[in-house]
Amino acid sequence: MSPTLLLNFHRFYELADEILEISGGTYLFKGLWFSNMDMWFTSDPENVHYITTTNYWNYPKGPESMQVFDTLGNSLFNLDFEEWTYYRGLLHGFFSHQKFHQFVPKVLVDNVNKGLVPFLEDVAKQALVVDLQDMFKRHIYDAACAIATGYNPKTLSIGFEENAFVRAMDDACVAMLTRHILPGRCWKLLRWLQIGSEKRLSVAKGTLRQIVTNYMATKREELSAGAKTKEDEETFDVLRSFLTINDVNDKEHPDEIVRDSTIGIIFAAYDTSSATLSWFFWLLSKNPHVETKIREELDSNFSVKEGQNWQLNSRKELSKLVYLHATLCETLRLYPPVPLQSRTPVRPDIFPSGHHVDPKAIVVLSGYAIGRMARVWGQDCHEFKPERWINEKGDLKYERSAKFFTFNAGPRICPGKEMAFSIMKAAATTILYNYHVQVVETRPVTPKASIILQMKHGLRARICSRWT
Numbered sequence: 303m304s305p306t307l308l309l310n311f312h313r314f315y316e317l318a319d320e321i322l323e324i325s326g327g328t329y330l331f332k333g334l335w336f337s338n339m340d341m342w343f344t345s346d347p348e349n350v351h352y353i354t355t356t357n358y359w360n361y362p363k364g365p366e367s368m369q370v371f372d373t374l375g376n377s378l379f380n381l382d383f384e385e386w387t388y389y390r391g392l393l394h395g396f397f398s399h400q401k402f403h404q405f406v407p408k409v410l411v412d413n414v415n416k417g418l419v420p421f422l423e424d425v426a427k428q429a430l431v432v433d434l435q436d437m438f439k440r441h442i443y444d445a446a447c448a449i450a451t452g453y454n455p456k457t458l459s460i461g462f463e464e465n466a467f468v469r470a471m472d473d474a475c476v477a478m479l480t481r482h483i484l485p486g487r488c489w490k491l492l493r494w495l496q497i498g499s500e501k502r503l504s505v506a507k508g509t510l511r512q513i514v515t516n517y518m519a520t521k522r523e524e525l526s527a528g529a530k531t532k533e534d535e536e537t538f539d540v541l542r543s544f545l546t547i548n549d550v551n552d553k554e555h556p557d558e559i560v561r562d563s564t565i566g567i568i569f570a571a572y573d574t575s576s577a578t579l580s581w582f583f584w585l586l587s588k589n590p591h592v593e594t595k596i597r598e599e600l601d602s603n604f605s606v607k608e609g610q611n612w613q614l615n616s617r618k619e620l621s622k623l624v625y626l627h628a629t630l631c632e633t634l635r636l637y638p639p640v641p642l643q644s645r646t647p648v649r650p651d652i653f654p655s656g657h658h659v660d661p662k663a664i665v666v667l668s669g670y671a672i673g674r675m676a677r678v679w680g681q682d683c684h685e686f687k688p689e690r691w692i693n694e695k696g697d698l699k700y701e702r703s704a705k706f707f708t709f710n711a712g713p714r715i716c717p718g719k720e721m722a723f724s725i726m727k728a729a730a731t732t733i734l735y736n737y738h739v740q741v742v743e744t745r746p747v748t749p750k751a752s753i754i755l756q757m758k759h760g761l762r763a764r765i766c767s768r769w770t
């Protein structure tokens with residue numbers, strides 16, 4: 303990695319964005335002479351489309367990525383070629399199963415009404431200041447865990463007790479970004495010596511694996527005992543599917559695949575959606591007119607008696623909320639939870655921008671920079687304007703995924719996009735309809751140096767009921 307980026311580790315994404323804007327969207331960061339680590343950064347949508355879609359097979363994640371992201375082990379994130387095709391198909395099968403379509407909305411509704419709402423009521427009654435980022439992490443972790451394993455750990459409580467999974471994943475995300483930036487030899491030496499972020503990563507990996515291994519053991523016991531209740535019969539979580547549906551050779555899936563896939567799903571769902579909700583509420587605090595417009599939309603869509611709380615009943619009722627959807631898209635454009643993605647070219651190639659790529663270099667696609675480029679989004683690209691997502695007819699405007707790159711593009715596009723919008727809308731609607739959120743900024747709100755774009759110091763806020 304170049305010395306400039308190394309020295310600016312704390313503002314890694316902003317610096318990469320500035321350099322890409324000046325250089326026209328594609329730039330070669332030369333690695334230190336001993337590091338063998340040249341990196342092509344690009345935020346040019348034509349290159350992004352080419353890499354992720356047109357010439358997709360030349361740009362796998364590669365073996366280096368598997369090493370850097372070893373916390374996610376054999377989950378879909380790290381697989382390539384045939385193995386990826388097989389497990390992507392399997393996940394698609396789970397996600398499109400009729401029972402899964404019934405199970406997920408039930409999880410979402412329960413988690414909001416039995417988890418988030420009682421928590422917010424307590425916070426409002428006690429006039430507490432809470433960290434919204436921590437609150438969203440716990441709330442969405444509970445939902446993600448229920449979807450992935452069938453068990454809701456109910457980690458959202460006023461006491462904010464230690465959440466081992468979330469803590470371990472936070473440590474792992476910081477260490478994984480450090481691995482991107484340090485030459486391979488350096489972080490491998492740190493790993494061997496078991497110091498710094500590498501030491502924390504080893505502990506984190508062990509914790510995550512242990513938590514999910516325990517869920518697997520419990521699930522196996524339950525499955526062998528057979529369904530006891532109607533609820534058991536209706537449950538269709540990812541872990542259950544893995545343990546009950548055999549592979550193409552009619553064999554059980556290897557334990558590591560089941561374990562890592564489960565960790566991968568929880569991570570994919572909770573860290574991304576909770577980061578988005580935190581940025582969303584921070585942006586609303588800076589743009590109160592947007593909050594007013596969302597409230598107007600909620601008022602005109604939901605008929606609730608004056609002075610009473612609105613309660614989420616189904617996922618369907620959220621689909622009418624065009625302006626809320628646009629505001630979430632605008633948040634995701636400016637603060638994509640996965641700001642960078644990397645690929646390793648198999649053969650030498652030439653990008654549509656004319657740059658020659660060597661297989662020795664890593665290709666980095668910067669969703670953070672794409673969302674902030676004037677040549678892509680216009681001169682007002684740094685402004686927070688949900689209206690840019692709505693067309694003249696008042697419908698949502700479609701943007702191609704190489705331009706709105708937040709969910710990736712091409713065959714590896716995020717399979718949880720729809721679910722993510724439902725999770726985020728359910729929480730945002732419940733909060734905005736029933737409560738006032740007053741952000742209390744005691745420290746500057748800046749991104750943390752991590753592979754997920756979280757807030758470095760969290761987001762403290764006071765929450766009051768709108769009706770009392």
Ligand code: HEM
Pocket residue numbers: 378379380390566567570571572574575578638639640643644707708709710713714715716717718719721722
């Ligand atoms: C705001 C929320 C979300 C965002 C912005 C997001 C974004 C992304 C991105 C950028 C990738 C590609 C990452 C890479 O290849 O390096 C990805 C992959 C993935 N996402 Fe999401 N995601 C979100 C929510 C979810 C949810 C709720 C789920 C499912 C429960 C999910 C499941 C996955 C999976 C399984 C992959 C791996 C796909 C593959 O490699 O084929 N995501 N997501």
